[in-house]
Amino acid sequence: MAEDTHRFWAKLEGSTALRYALAPGAIAVALLLQILVIGPSFPVWSPSPPPIHPTGLFQVCIVVAAWCGGAGPGFLAALLATLALPLLIDMNYPLIAGFFDLPRFVAFGITGLAVGWGTTFRRRAEAALRRSERELRKARNELEMQVLERTAALRRSEALLAEAQTLSQTGSFGWKVATGESLWSEETFRIFRYDRTTKPTMERALQRVHPEDAALVQQTIECASQEGKDFEQECRLLMPDGSVKYVHVVAHAVSDEAGSLEFVGAVMDVTERKQAEEALRKAQAELGHVTRVATLGELAASIAHEINQPLGAVVNNASACVRWLAAQNLEEAQRSAALVIADGHRAADIIGRMRALAQKAPPHKDWLDLNAAIRDVLALARSEVHRHGVVVETHLAAEVLCIRGDRIQLQQVLLNLVMNAIEALSGVRAGPRTLRVSSASVAATEVVVAVCDSGPGVEPQHVDRLFEAFYTTKPHGLGLGLAISRRIIEAHGGRLWATANVPQGAVVQFTVPTGGEGVV
């Protein structure tokens, strides 16, 4: 109904002709009412006054015309009423040109214009209000649509984030230090294995930290809270079922408007990565051991000869001792017995060096003298050196080269480099077969060891590939020795590389820091 009314008024306001037609229509209705219903006016047709004065009736019609049509139709109705009024009543004052009642016209005109303008203003205000309402409603609808769309997008985004967190095993959290208020994502609950309905708190998270890591984690968090700095910590979690998880926590410190400190961060479950790293480390250690034993296997004949020497000397000296005793030359007998003991120690040393290299011990850092390690390796390879007619030159640093590292792994590297050099030199038909091993301190921060040979050398295009796994230039080589050697040296925080020797041959050298950081 209200809509129909609005449409009627809209149609009326839109048609000027219709609005102005209201004026004669209203006056005609007033005339008809006056003549047919109220009765003829006085004094033309009736001797007594009618119950409603024609002036009042016209005023009503003018008001209606002005109300419905506006100021223009109201004014027109006033004009028509002024012209029609002398037909109905007798005027007691002179009219203009005998038919125009100016005072009544003024009164009618004021009525028509006032009502018309008032109505027009009211309608315009109402129209503006309606327009505003429409626009407001439209804006509200659009806003609701946008809210719905954004809510849907946000939910989808949240779902994707939750899925991504599950896939990447990374949970997020927020922690207000002052109030202790915490917020965890679903994945964080899963990582800490707490029920989703549990109220998240820092204390609950710390309850899951492995007892051996708890103090360190607590200290890290306290420091970060006091200094308001970001923190990063890797630690173990001990689950209620006794299983252990590894997590990596990264947190960013932010301050809100009030200056309160809040940490926003992520908890990554890195258990699988840790397990993979551990498996890789074990596999590498196994491989290192296998190649070490393989190298010792290559040395077996030489080492057998090396052990045979002191054993032969033991037999000779023991025989001599017996003869000196028979001859009652106690001094010589005593000297012979001492030589037996020395030769026995010598044999034991060789076996000890072999056993040390062959043993399958977990890597461990220790302080060691690199020069002593070089001498041990050269002693182990001595028979091989002699067998191939190689001349060994050593230029070791005069001072003790003390580094922190794994003795067995470093000796494995040295033995590998020495054996490679000997093998390269065995192919030299003319010229000297020289193997030079040198060591030196560099800038007091690292030590460099170089193994140079006068062999055929390495072609420049193959230098980089020498350290690739399974790449070999030997007919029976595995191609693992240098790859493992580089890994060992890099794990010690050093570098291993090869260059050409001058005038011929190759130089393979490595550095290790005197601090020996990063031993695996």
Next chain:
Amino acid sequence: MDAAALVVVVEDDAPMRASLQNLLRSVGLQTNSVSL
């Protein structure tokens, strides 16, 4: 065996060389040694 005979031991390994000389001397031989 001629006591004046001289046995020259040629051996690159010093302890082995020393033990051979010791043994030869214990049976009354004169020795000398050469290292390679």
